[in-house]
Amino acid sequence: MQGEADPAPIGDSEDDADDRSSEGPAVLRGARWGRVVAYGVLPALALLLAMAAGYLKWLDSLVRDPQEARIESVRAATDGTVALLSYKPDTVDKDLGGVRDRLTGSFKDAYTSLTRDVVIPGAKQKQISAAASVPAAASVSATANHAVVLVFVNQTVIVGNDAPTGMASSVRVTLDKIGDRWLISGFDPV
Template identity: 40%
Template sequence: MIGRPLLGAGLSLLLVGGGASTATLYVANRADEEQQQARSAISDAADEGAVAVLSYRAETVDADIEHAASFLTGDFLNYYSAFGAESIAPAARDRGITSSATVSASSLVSSSENSAVALVFVNQNITSTDAPDPKAASSSLRLELDQVDGRWLISKLDPI
């Protein structure tokens, strides 16, 4: 008779331990899922921001620059806004320039809670009134991103 209560207690401990293990696995899987979602959000922001910064049309250049600025923050936002207004927009309008960028590959280099670094490979086609045949260019960009109000924004862009 003594064996039966011990067996019941042992089974209870086993069930409790199994439940705890299952809960631990669930929490660990949930944390991995959240990390993957965060990495994906950073990568998407880097890709979309790089494309926005490098893409514009002569007919819509002011709106394109404003759209690109929505992906930027800090000193880089200030620099890009000024450069866009003083250099990109006048040249695009005067010469009928269209620049179309696509991301061919990207990788998240590092990330923390509020900052990240990504490497983005971009293909760019540029046409103008003087040169209507597209000129292709490829570049590699190192982007630093900061999380601002729940969004990942580019704070630095360096060609490499």
């Protein structure tokens, strides 16, 4: 009949409807917490982890950079010292001329002048040869762009046909980092 209401579906009583309406806010509360976690807590946690990783990387570089500077500057001072103090009379121009690319500043100018005016002519005229070795070297101080290295040098000098003369000395080598190379800017006997 047309005026009668449809009977309620089976199992759908007023009690069940009340249960569903009371579950609604609980389900919504759970969904809200899920969204808070997904869109708030997890991104914040990821950001904190990224910031912590960046901070630790920065701390690592603070420790690592001076150590690398020490190692590189000691190697450059050692190799540079041997090159500065070693030559043969036949190749003295080439030996000492090639050293200039390891030098910088006023020391480069002074070394160039000394070798051009005194060492090269003397080595050719008197047949002087010198061989240097560095048995030990140590970093005195090092920053990212400046270093001081103490170098212990053994040098053997032969004049003409005379017997070799050995000398031991120590030198304070000052270096500056220009680009990616350590260049000698000071060479002072101590």
